[in-house]
Amino acid sequence: MTKKVKKSAGMFVVYLLLIIWALTTVYPIIWVIQNSFKAKDKILANSFAMPMGELFTTANYRKAFKTVDILGSYKNSLFISAMVAILVILLAGMGAYALARYKFRGSGLINSLVVGAMMFPAFATVISVFQMEYSWGIANTGNWFLNMLSVILPQVAGNMAFAMVVLIGYIKGLPVELEEAAYMEGCNAFQIYYKVIMPLTKPSFATVAIFSFLWSYNDLFTQSFFLRRPDMYSITMMLNNISAKEGTDYGLMAAVVALIIVPVIIVYCFLQKYIIKGMIAGAVKG
């Protein structure tokens, strides 16, 4: 009997500690949403109160849409990240297939070049990439598409090596008999890739796509080099810029943060299984 009491008391403490940590992750979000609906001078007086009655206002959101081009930066960010994810899947998939199935002179060397490429931090390449793209005329131009391209290319490269390592591992695990059957039916290597390998590798493609997308979507460092005109801003650039300019308007800050965080949380709730898997797999990237 006493043992049971002791045990449930222990469980109580365990749950309590877990809930406390859960509060540290959830409450700040609730807090910022709550305060985004209060006038900026009211936030300071009592930030824990619910925004009801007198306190409630949508002024921060009206100002947010007026002062910053939130939809524009959403458009830019989504375009960049989607392109990065698509290009990584397309190119890394083909490359991984070649390295997983073909043995040729130098394949060992290329394999180690791929693994080595995972180790380069963005800090060490960004200056030279900018020089190169500037000389091509695609960095820091007024042309929207070229400017987006200038960010997409290095971000694709940054995810490529890692994506290939994940995909090579997966494709190596597929049974080669299916490819043989397709070969007997008269498929060439390209048909085998599109008709056999690609459908079978879908789960791994999903992991790589989610990882590349989120990495690109959340990146500030690389984007701050290439997206310097306000109409080219991605979400992270827009946030960084507004905090430098209007950092003391706490109501506006809260509204902008809420506008950026809430959609991500909604998507996360629906896709959390895949997102967690993709992010964990992505961790191994050096």
Added chain:
Amino acid sequence: MGANIYRNKKPALVFLLPAFLFMIVFLYYPFFKNILNSFMEIKQLGSSGTSFNSPWYSNYVEMFQDENVWTSVKNTLVMMVVTLVGQVGIAIVLALMVDNIGRGKGFFRTVFFFPIVISATALGLLFNLIFLYDKGMVNQLLEVLGKQNLTDWKAEGIALFTMMLPVMWQYVGFYFVILVTGLNNISDELYEAAKIDGATTLQRVRYISVPLLHNVICTCSVLAVTGALKVFDLPWVMFPKGMPLKSTFLTGTYMYYHTMETKNVDYGAAIAVLIVVLGVVLAKIVNSIFREKDY
């Protein structure tokens, strides 16, 4: 049989070429060009250096005399210890607890993980509000608890703490998920056998979970240390330009500061080389400390 399909090697070249070109053009070439850049004189981002510094290694001499470089290296090392002890340590405790509860495992997994999905830039702004001097969340909370005067969380001395806490907090859930997955891989039979032998929950954690988790903990530790070198977004948003008094620079933010703010691009390139060297050395050290064991 399998060799038959893949005897013709020509398709391999077509498959491999685009990915390979990308890596050469956007990773390998820039990496070596960056080393060259660190010896050139570059005043403007985007322009190529036309002449070498005199003497050509002057950036590296300057780096040794630059107090801020030492500060940023020191801060980065502190950050490493914080991520290692804070992130992995808290994650181990949380994972062991969640592994032993009945209901709510999925809930805690979802809730603990989600800060990672949010961009560090947005979190930086959020924590700016939380740590606001003039009654942000923390100062108001302390006031409710009876503290009289407000704390300036961004003042010298405490700024480093204010910067590292959110970085640490964000990634706890990440290691938590890795560790929970590791715990799930431990066979239930071991726990049952221990139970029959009369082991308490704590004993089972101590003598089964922790030892069998050793390799997973090693992986997490290596990730935490190498991850600390790449931290940039959140510190830059919360403490731009190393404020206050350039005391919060990390190697990454200091490299960015010289490249983008002072237009001393070649010096930025030299700091980037330092980051790479630091990364390689630390990875070697950590790998030898946390070597995986075979059981």
